[in-house]
Amino acid sequence: MSSTPIQLSRCGKTFADGTRALAPLDLEIAAGETVVLLGPSGCGKTTLLRLIAGLESPDPGGTVRFDGEDVTALPIERRAVGMVFQSYALFPNMSVRDNVAYGLKVRRLPKGEIAARTEEMLEMMAIAPLAGRRVHQLSGGQRQRVALARAIAVRPRVLLLDEPLAALDAVLRDRLRVEIDALLRRLAITAVYVTHDQAEAMMLGDRIVVMSGGRIEQAGTAREIYRAPATPFVAGFVGTVSRVADLAGGEALLRPEDIEICAVAEGRIAATVETAHFLGGRCQVTLSGPDGGRLIAEAPPDAAPPVGARVGLRWRDAAVIRIPLMEAAQ
Amino acid sequence: MRNRLGFALQLAVTLLVAAFLVVPVAMSMLAGVTANFFVGVSSGLTLRWVGEVWRLYAATIGLSMTIALACVAATLALGVPAAYVLARRPGRVSRAIEEVLTLPLAIPGLALALALIITWGGFRDFRTGWGFVLVGHVLYTLPFMVRAVLAVLSATAMRDLEEGAASLGAGFWTRLATVVIPNARGGIVAGALMVLTLSVGEFNLTWMLHTPHTKTLPVGLADSYASMRLEIASAYTLLFFIMIVPLLVAMQAMSRTRRTAGPVEELPPCRPLPSN
Numbered sequence: 001m002s003s004t005p006i007q008l009s010r011c012g013k014t015f016a017d018g019t020r021a022l023a024p025l026d027l028e029i030a031a032g033e034t035v036v037l038l039g040p041s042g043c044g045k046t047t048l049l050r051l052i053a054g055l056e057s058p059d060p061g062g063t064v065r066f067d068g069e070d071v072t073a074l075p076i077e078r079r080a081v082g083m084v085f086q087s088y089a090l091f092p093n094m095s096v097r098d099n100v101a102y103g104l105k106v107r108r109l110p111k112g113e114i115a116a117r118t119e120e121m122l123e124m125m126a127i128a129p130l131a132g133r134r135v136h137q138l139s140g141g142q143r144q145r146v147a148l149a150r151a152i153a154v155r156p157r158v159l160l161l162d163e164p165l166a167a168l169d170a171v172l173r174d175r176l177r178v179e180i181d182a183l184l185r186r187l188a189i190t191a192v193y194v195t196h197d198q199a200e201a202m203m204l205g206d207r208i209v210v211m212s213g214g215r216i217e218q219a220g221t222a223r224e225i226y227r228a229p230a231t232p233f234v235a236g237f238v239g240t241v242s243r244v245a246d247l248a249g250g251e252a253l254l255r256p257e258d259i260e261i262c263a264v265a266e267g268r269i270a271a272t273v274e275t276a277h278f279l280g281g282r283c284q285v286t287l288s289g290p291d292g293g294r295l296i297a298e299a300p301p302d303a304a305p306p307v308g309a310r311v312g313l314r315w316r317d318a319a320v321i322r323i324p325l326m327e328a329a330q
Numbered sequence: 331m332r333n334r335l336g337f338a339l340q341l342a343v344t345l346l347v348a349a350f351l352v353v354p355v356a357m358s359m360l361a362g363v364t365a366n367f368f369v370g371v372s373s374g375l376t377l378r379w380v381g382e383v384w385r386l387y388a389a390t391i392g393l394s395m396t397i398a399l400a401c402v403a404a405t406l407a408l409g410v411p412a413a414y415v416l417a418r419r420p421g422r423v424s425r426a427i428e429e430v431l432t433l434p435l436a437i438p439g440l441a442l443a444l445a446l447i448i449t450w451g452g453f454r455d456f457r458t459g460w461g462f463v464l465v466g467h468v469l470y471t472l473p474f475m476v477r478a479v480l481a482v483l484s485a486t487a488m489r490d491l492e493e494g495a496a497s498l499g500a501g502f503w504t505r506l507a508t509v510v511i512p513n514a515r516g517g518i519v520a521g522a523l524m525v526l527t528l529s530v531g532e533f534n535l536t537w538m539l540h541t542p543h544t545k546t547l548p549v550g551l552a553d554s555y556a557s558m559r560l561e562i563a564s565a566y567t568l569l570f571f572i573m574i575v576p577l578l579v580a581m582q583a584m585s586r587t588r589r590t591a592g593p594v595e596e597l598p599p600c601r602p603l604p605s606n
Contacts, residue, residue, distance in 0.1 A: 055493055077496045087487055089494030093512040102508075103498030154498060 036205030082156030267312020362565035409475030439534025482517030
């Protein structure tokens with residue numbers, strides 16, 4: 001399957017009613033890369049995906065390029081993308097097989113090739129036994145796989161996924177996330193994946209683009225975004241942080257796993273335990289710090305301090321996340 | 331014991347009501363094939379009156395069917411695209427248009443017909459042709475078509491389906507033919523049957539709009555009631571029933587076979603993707 005890099009330049013989107021969904025932004029996506037657009041609802045991630053897809057056109061001045069070719073003016077049907085919708089958008093008037101074959105039929109491929117590629121897709125997605133069924137006879141997870149099979153059957157230049165797991169329950173979501181990850185790696189296709197779920201983003205994304213208020217807050221690998229968030233928003237949205245005494249100005253933040261609970265005398269600061277929740281592999285402990293601020297730390301599953309206890313907290317200097325004041329003020 | 335009595339009473343009332351509705355219809359239909367209604371069935375059964383009706387009124391039956399079919403064609407051509415646009419662009423303007431489209435239902439047929447005559451009376455050829463009656467029928471039945479199609483379009487996530495089809499490379503006309511119309515088919519067929527039935531049975535408007543040469547079946551019925559012997563009028567009614575009942579049954583069947591969700595099985599255990 002071909003790999004196509006995507007270049008967005010000065011792509012903004014203002015809707016007819018004057019709502020600005022997206023401030024003009026630039027984004028480069030490398031060939032074969034999986035980029036996850038992550039953010040809360042209303043942050044513009046879906047709008048950005050629809051701009052790439054060709055379901056929306058950017059405000060004047062913005063351009064979308066696939067492999068250098070300007071596709072800004074092309075509607076979605078001429079961009080050769082594959083798309084998986086949150087609602088799946090499977091055709092209820094067709095069988096599973098016909099859904100998968102649809103894009104191939106529209107492209108007027110020879111009959112034999114349509115049949116062969118359709119069967120290949122059905123096999124690959126393990127939905128061959130369902131081929132004759134109607135969409136309303138499928139469970140949510142099955143629909144998800146049909147939607148994926150249908151989108152990749154046409155061998156798109158780019159695969160776009162709009163919260164494809166949002167409609168499923170947690171167990172199924174975990175399972176399908178692993179499947180999608182394996183599929184994307186195997187296809188080595190350029191993929192853009194929209195989600196509001198940070199675990200999904202961290203697992204699937206070669207790179208994560210964190211968005212808020214129609215702007216890109218930070219783009220980077222999961223590790224970069226978690227370890228070196230560029231803005232307080234990113235620090236707070238991806239994972240949990242606690243604020244500790246600011247030393248050199250700006251924000252000094254700590255991840256829960258970097259805060260160690262110890263005796264008061266051994267700690268850098270003293271704190272009072274407010275709650276302790278057993279979460280299986282660990283305990284999450286909420287504490288109130290010297291200035292009354294709330295801190296979140298982790299403790300071994302069977303060694304959580306009792307609620308109300310006075311404890312000390314310590315951490316390694318290297319674990320402190322610093323966000324420069326200038327950006328923090330933004 | 332008391333339950334039984336209650337059931338018997340309920341059954342009796344139900345049967346009485348049904349009889350009240352059905353008996354006059356049956357009587358009328360029987361009259362149409364009775365040699366002499368005033369003597370009774372003992373005078374013998376005959377198809378003479380049916381033949382007589384055919385000789386006198388065959389033209390009205392033919393015209394009614396022509397107008398009804400043309401009306402279905404016109405409401406399909408106008409109503410389906412209208413419903414599509416209304417469904418795709420919901421908003422205040424769409425609401426207003428929908429209301430205006432529904433207006434002919436609230437206005438008495440006679441008033442509507444009068445308005446048409448005042449407006450078009452001067453165009454002699456148009457006024458005297460059956461096209462004039464057709465216009466009245468289209469005005470009256472269009473809201474039913476739009477409503478029926480709009481209901482299906484709104485119930486289906488048509489926008490999502492269309493975007494899905496577009497993402498797979500389908501242009502507007504392909505989407506229309508392969509996704510939009512097939513998924514709106516239930517509403518389109520229901521609307522068409524409704525329009526056909528309404529047009530065949532329409533009297534109010536038609537009575538005002540018709541000329542001696544553009545008489546439809548219901549207008550002919552009124553004519554025969556007023557001026558023919560009872561047996562002929564009854565035989566005419568019988569023919570009308572024979573035409574309209576299959577349509578009503580088809581409509582009934584349509585509303586019953588609305589797609590219901592089938593059984594959904596558990597997701598089979600996930601297999602790892604084959605690795606080649």
